[in-house]
Amino acid sequence: MKIGLDMMGGDFAPAEAVKGAVAFLSENNNDIQIVMFGNKPIIETELSKFNFSEHRYTIIHTSQVIEMHEHPTKALKEKQDSSIAVGFKMLASGEIDAFISAGNTGAMMVGALFSIKTIEGVIRPTIGAYVPREDGSLGLLLDVGLNADCKPENLNQFAILGSLFASQILKIENPKVGLVNLGEEEGKGNLLAQAAYPLLKENKQINFIGNIEGRDILINKADVMICDGFTGNVVLKLAESIYDIVKRRNINDEHFNRFNFEAYGGVPVLGVSKPVIIGHGISGENAFKNMINIACKMIETELTGKIKSSFIGI
Amino acid sequence: MKIGLDMMGGDFAPAEAVKGAVAFLSENNNDIQIVMFGNKPIIETELSKFNFSEHRYTIIHTSQVIEMHEHPTKALKEKQDSSIAVGFKMLASGEIDAFISAGNTGAMMVGALFSIKTIEGVIRPTIGAYVPREDGSLGLLLDVGLNADCKPENLNQFAILGSLFASQILKIENPKVGLVNLGEEEGKGNLLAQAAYPLLKENKQINFIGNIEGRDILINKADVMICDGFTGNVVLKLAESIYDIVKRRNINDEHFNRFNFEAYGGVPVLGVSKPVIIGHGISGENAFKNMINIACKMIETELTGKIKSSFIGI
Numbered sequence: 001m002k003i004g005l006d007m008m009g010g011d012f013a014p015a016e017a018v019k020g021a022v023a024f025l026s027e028n029n030n031d032i033q034i035v036m037f038g039n040k041p042i043i044e045t046e047l048s049k050f051n052f053s054e055h056r057y058t059i060i061h062t063s064q065v066i067e068m069h070e071h072p073t074k075a076l077k078e079k080q081d082s083s084i085a086v087g088f089k090m091l092a093s094g095e096i097d098a099f100i101s102a103g104n105t106g107a108m109m110v111g112a113l114f115s116i117k118t119i120e121g122v123i124r125p126t127i128g129a130y131v132p133r134e135d136g137s138l139g140l141l142l143d144v145g146l147n148a149d150c151k152p153e154n155l156n157q158f159a160i161l162g163s164l165f166a167s168q169i170l171k172i173e174n175p176k177v178g179l180v181n182l183g184e185e186e187g188k189g190n191l192l193a194q195a196a197y198p199l200l201k202e203n204k205q206i207n208f209i210g211n212i213e214g215r216d217i218l219i220n221k222a223d224v225m226i227c228d229g230f231t232g233n234v235v236l237k238l239a240e241s242i243y244d245i246v247k248r249r250n251i252n253d254e255h256f257n258r259f260n261f262e263a264y265g266g267v268p269v270l271g272v273s274k275p276v277i278i279g280h281g282i283s284g285e286n287a288f289k290n291m292i293n294i295a296c297k298m299i300e301t302e303l304t305g306k307i308k309s310s311f312i313g314i
Numbered sequence: 315m316k317i318g319l320d321m322m323g324g325d326f327a328p329a330e331a332v333k334g335a336v337a338f339l340s341e342n343n344n345d346i347q348i349v350m351f352g353n354k355p356i357i358e359t360e361l362s363k364f365n366f367s368e369h370r371y372t373i374i375h376t377s378q379v380i381e382m383h384e385h386p387t388k389a390l391k392e393k394q395d396s397s398i399a400v401g402f403k404m405l406a407s408g409e410i411d412a413f414i415s416a417g418n419t420g421a422m423m424v425g426a427l428f429s430i431k432t433i434e435g436v437i438r439p440t441i442g443a444y445v446p447r448e449d450g451s452l453g454l455l456l457d458v459g460l461n462a463d464c465k466p467e468n469l470n471q472f473a474i475l476g477s478l479f480a481s482q483i484l485k486i487e488n489p490k491v492g493l494v495n496l497g498e499e500e501g502k503g504n505l506l507a508q509a510a511y512p513l514l515k516e517n518k519q520i521n522f523i524g525n526i527e528g529r530d531i532l533i534n535k536a537d538v539m540i541c542d543g544f545t546g547n548v549v550l551k552l553a554e555s556i557y558d559i560v561k562r563r564n565i566n567d568e569h570f571n572r573f574n575f576e577a578y579g580g581v582p583v584l585g586v587s588k589p590v591i592i593g594h595g596i597s598g599e600n601a602f603k604n605m606i607n608i609a610c611k612m613i614e615t616e617l618t619g620k621i622k623s624s625f626i627g628i
């Protein structure tokens with residue numbers, strides 16, 4: 001199993017990516033190789049601070065870096081020897097089994113859509129976010145910004161993608177799917193939610209429990225919470241800001257400490273044909289380690305293959 | 315000045331409405347009369363527990379009550395002698411200057427739209443909610459559910475309505491208006507936000523500061539935060555749920571204690587021709603007192619007249 005890792009992505013590149021990779025390797029067995037993309041001398045300098053076996057990783061030297069604020073399509077086209085461009089080439093050719101980056105989100109998306117493509121039947125891939133619940137478990141909210149405007153069928157597909165992720169990766173049996181809405185009763189909502197409801201209700205691939213309201217997002221009512229990417233993005237960033245407020249106010253609470261979204265690493269792009277994980281720019285050691293872990297679980301559980309099967313005939 | 319108060323609305327009717335009215339009257343001068351709508355013997359029994367001058371209030375006996383889950387239009391039509399129906403009749407005829415209820419929200423909205431009507435030029439009235447900020451001030455988020463689907467022009471009008479409320483009632487000078495969006499840069503957003511941005515930018519009646527993200531809602535970045543009623547409702551209920559979580563976890567923090575939205579009472583329906591305030595069903599003494607206070611401020615500042623002037627020629 002070969003996990004590709006962009007060492008040049010994120011605010012603390014490559015130091016935190018190196019730390020995360022080392023932490024992962026020290027906790028896991030020999031079957032998993034990490035393929036590092038980036039400036040080889042710099043990565044080697046960082047790696048030399050740690051003492052571990054060289055046969056656990058490979059460094060693919062790349063001479064360019066796509067910066068955080070570059071235009072995605074333009075940057076990918078012009079920087080063919082960037083860590084992101086080379087990573088996707090090797091993912092497409094099968095030389096690596098998954099690709100992870102905390103770099104330019106747009107470039108990662110464009111790379112995913114054009115090099116490895118969307119799974120047949122999936123109209124639009126989606127990105128979700130974990131939601132910490134008071135009982136210690138994690139829920140999944142999606143979409144959180146990839147699809148600002150959605151059609152009812154998009155939401156219905158997000159429900160399938162999210163349910164598979166929740167059951168395979170979060171190990172939630174028969175995950176409950178809730179439609180984020182402004183009221184509980186069927187028939188409530190904006191036009192999108194009203195039209196998505198019957199599709200979700202009739203969808204035999206998911207365990208739809210109906211509408212959930214804003215007050216239900218942080219409790220264990222639904223495991224997979226579906227909404228358009230505009231609403232999801234606002235909700236996610238609001239929830240992220242609660243952690244900042246809690247820290248500023250010196251509140252030390254086990255539950256609110258779990259609002260440190262950075263710790264979870266990234267959530268995969270669901271609906272593309274191979275495992276791709278996009279991390280937060282501020283990802284640290286733990287986030288990188290978690291992303292590598294999620295990539296491994298995606299490969300082990302054959303999540304992408306299961307998604308493909310679910311969309312056959314759709 | 316005569317403030318109409320529905321005594322039969324809310325989960326604790328009429329006891330909490332009576333307490334709120336008594337608390338208000340004991341703190342305010344003789345110029346303000348409260349006109350109470352509801353079952354006279356029951357209200358009198360509640361009032362008899364307190365010792366205060368009878369000339370400060372009038373009771374208008376009504377024989378019917380619109381329950382919380384009744385169909386608004388049907389209930390208003392069939393229950394002509396309900397506290398809400400009679401209240402709106404007297405508001406329309408000028409016998410009272412404002413009308414407040416913590417009862418059936420739908421019936422209050424239908425009553426407002428059909429008995430006192432929308433201000434000329436206003437496409438859709440809106441309801442906002444206060445947002446507590448860490449510096450102790452209050453912001454205003456609108457719409458929070460009255461308009462699930464919005465057009466760009468609706469958002470532009472909400473900005474005018476919210477700015478007038480913020481400057482007149484919250485006493486915020488030249489309130490900063492932010493468009494709730496998934497990114498800061500101009501051009502970001504769903505189709506609605508993208509189309510609303512230029513309207514807000516060109517609107518000379520407001521102080522538009524640009525897009526704000528979910529993480530900015532709970533800080534003092536914009537005073538008036540504009541979004542469609544779907545997004546606003548999800549955000550409001552999520553924020554309300556934070557208070558519940560904080561209480562469950564025995565966290566006692568001055569800032570998070572202000573997330574007890576119930577304490578603020580209701581926010582007026584902005585854009586209708588007379589002051590109408592709809593309270594939360596769980597409104598208690600303090601909420602009722604605050605609603606009466608807001609109604610007084612609306613009358614004193616002639617907010618409705620100022621809104622009318624702003625919409626002349628629109």
